[in-house]
Amino acid sequence: AQSVTQLDSQVPVFEEAPVELRCNYSSSVSVYLFWYVQYPNQGLQLLLKYLSGSTLVKGINGFEAEFNKSQTSFHLRKPSVHISDTAEYFCAVIFFGNEKLTFGTGTRLTIIP
Amino acid sequence: DTEVTQTPKHLVMGMTNKKSLKCEQHMGHRAMYWYKQKAKKPPELMFVYSYEKLSINESVPSRFSPECPNSSLLNLHLHALQPEDSALYLCASSQDRTANTEAFFGQGTRLTVV
Numbered sequence: 658a659q660s661v662t663q664l665d666s667q668v669p670v671f672e673e674a675p676v677e678l679r680c681n682y683s684s685s686v687s688v689y690l691f692w693y694v695q696y697p698n699q700g701l702q703l704l705l706k707y708l709s710g711s712t713l714v715k716g717i718n719g720f721e722a723e724f725n726k727s728q729t730s731f732h733l734r735k736p737s738v739h740i741s742d743t744a745e746y747f748c749a750v751i752f753f754g755n756e757k758l759t760f761g762t763g764t765r766l767t768i769i770p
Numbered sequence: 771d772t773e774v775t776q777t778p779k780h781l782v783m784g785m786t787n788k789k790s791l792k793c794e795q796h797m798g799h800r801a802m803y804w805y806k807q808k809a810k811k812p813p814e815l816m817f818v819y820s821y822e823k824l825s826i827n828e829s830v831p832s833r834f835s836p837e838c839p840n841s842s843l844l845n846l847h848l849h850a851l852q853p854e855d856s857a858l859y860l861c862a863s864s865q866d867r868t869a870n871t872e873a874f875f876g877q878g879t880r881l882t883v884v
Contacts, residue, residue: 689870700774700860701813701875708870747812756867757826760812 659684661750663761670738671769678733678764680748687753690731692722695745695763704746707731718742743768774876776861782882785851791879793844793861799874801867802844804836805860807878813860819844820867851883 661682670676682688689708693701705716712724722733731748748761774795783789793802801820805813818826819838833855835847844861858878865871 691872693875698880700776700877701862703872703874706872751870757815757818758873763810763812 659686659750659752659755659759661748661759661761663746663748663764665764666762667765667767669767669769672740673737675736676734676738676742676766678746678748678766680731680733680761682729682731682748682750684729684750684752689751689753690722690724691749691751691758692716692720692731692733693747693749693760694718695747697744701747704733738766738768740768740770742766774861774863774874776859776876776879778879779877780880780882782884783848783851784884785853787851788847788849790848791846791859791861791881793846793863793876794842795863795874796842797863797865797874798841799863799865800841801864801871802838803862803864803873804844804846805862805875807858807860809857817846818867825867848881851881853883856881856883 664679691706692704694704695701704720705714707714707724715721720735746764749758777792803818804816807813815828816830817836822838833850837845860878861876862873864873
């Protein structure tokens with residue numbers, strides 16, 4: 658079965674501390690991977706994407722993610738968070754042959770001053 | 771211009787009303803999407819248009835009626851909605867429907883059905 662899982666529904670982090678938001682997927686076919694951010698009362702904004710090539714992907718706002726095929730993961734990281742990073746983060750996957758974005762359930766990142 | 775513009779931003783409608791949500795993009799994208807998002811949930815796909823033709827309807831009730839008048843515009847016509855239809859409605863577009871193209875999202879329309 659094809660699925661995407663975000664294990665943590667909420668992640669509180671102190672300001673200037675590092676953060677990792679976890680995303681795992683299940684698939685027997687190739688995948689394309691995305692991280693979106695949603696600020697309160699806003700739409701979704703693409704942070705970064707993995708389509709092919711280097712498994713370490715850098716995105717906007719200092720975020721990066723690493724595609725690990727053997728562990729079927731695409732975890733999002735930032736070395737030092739700011740108050741402005743408070744938002745909902747969605748991992749999304751396109752399974753080859755499906756062409757539809759499948760979203761994880763989201764992780765709410767809360768930055769503690 | 772990498773924007774997807776949705777209007778209105780907020781909408782309150784009664785269960786007997788007819789209203790429309792509008793979405794516009796000028797990126798030359800040929801695929802456009804409607805999503806519904808309930809509070810604290812991920813977006814759920816409703817409709818996909820590809821080259822102005824409806825290609826996916828995710829079993830959405832007929833009280834939601836999509837329309838794609840041209841390659842830049844996407845409408846969602848609403849009629850006889852229920853309170854449980856209250857949600858954030860998101861429009862998105864992508865270059866086309868191939869799997870390796872990213873989707874750009876609008877800011878959404880916050881719909882309240884009373």
